Amino acid sequence: MNIINALFQDLNVFYISNNEKFSITNPLYTQTNNSEILTWYNYQTKQYFYTYDEYYSWVVNNLQYSLAIDNKVLIQMYYVQKEKNITQASLSFLPHPDLLMSYFRFDMDTISCKDYYHNSYHANFGYRSDDIRFSLNRFPHPSEFLRFVLFLLGYEEFKAFNRKRFFEDLNSLGEQYSHNFDFTLT
Numbered sequence: 001m002n003i004i005n006a007l008f009q010d011l012n013v014f015y016i017s018n019n020e021k022f023s024i025t026n027p028l029y030t031q032t033n034n035s036e037i038l039t040w041y042n043y044q045t046k047q048y049f050y051t052y053d054e055y056y057s058w059v060v061n062n063l064q065y066s067l068a069i070d071n072k073v074l075i076q077m078y079y080v081q082k083e084k085n086i087t088q089a090s091l092s093f094l095p096h097p098d099l100l101m102s103y104f105r106f107d108m109d110t111i112s113c114k115d116y117y118h119n120s121y122h123a124n125f126g127y128r129s130d131d132i133r134f135s136l137n138r139f140p141h142p143s144e145f146l147r148f149v150l151f152l153l154g155y156e157e158f159k160a161f162n163r164k165r166f167f168e169d170l171n172s173l174g175e176q177y178s179h180n181f182d183f184t185l186t
Helices: 003-022 052-061 142-152
Strands: 029-031 037-040 067-069 073-082 085-095 104-109 121-125
Touching: 003 029, 003 037, 003 073, 003 085, 003 142, 052 073, 073 142, 085 142
Parallel strands: none
Antiparallel strands: 029 037, 037 073, 067 073, 073 085, 085 104, 104 121
16 A cells, blocks of 8 residues: 555544544545545645635635534645655644634645755744744654644543654654654654
8 A cells, every 4th residue: 555545544534433523524635546645626736815814715615625623624634645755745724714723734845855944844833934934853644633633622632642643753864953843652
């Protein structure tokens, strides 16, 4: 099984096991025909808008998300496999503009990475914050990202993430960084 198929199965099992419990709806996630990309139906290149409200409306109106949680939060999941490795990924948390929460995105880019400035795994907090990156020591599979989101929403409590559902850490990649966010793993 290739990596995209495994990630798709990870997401699908999480959705089937938790959709009723956490009001996870509108599963629009899919794989491309060649199984090299995990994305959502009718994926369109990300559009940039002046305000987050405009971007959120565009996402809703054009169904540019993987799934919704409680009709308050949209989740975008995008992974790209080249040969036998995931080279790019983006996991986005899009809260409804009326909520007192902020957009954030976890990105993976093993092609354009640069020590210290643009690590392979990083997080952006706030819409239009591409120049402010915080290194992530590990990059999650879909289920662990969703567990993190459910924790932030106050829907689920847990003490640690599943080590098997993360990609290798930045130290294993040999990257240099000055700071990072890490996840407690079991």
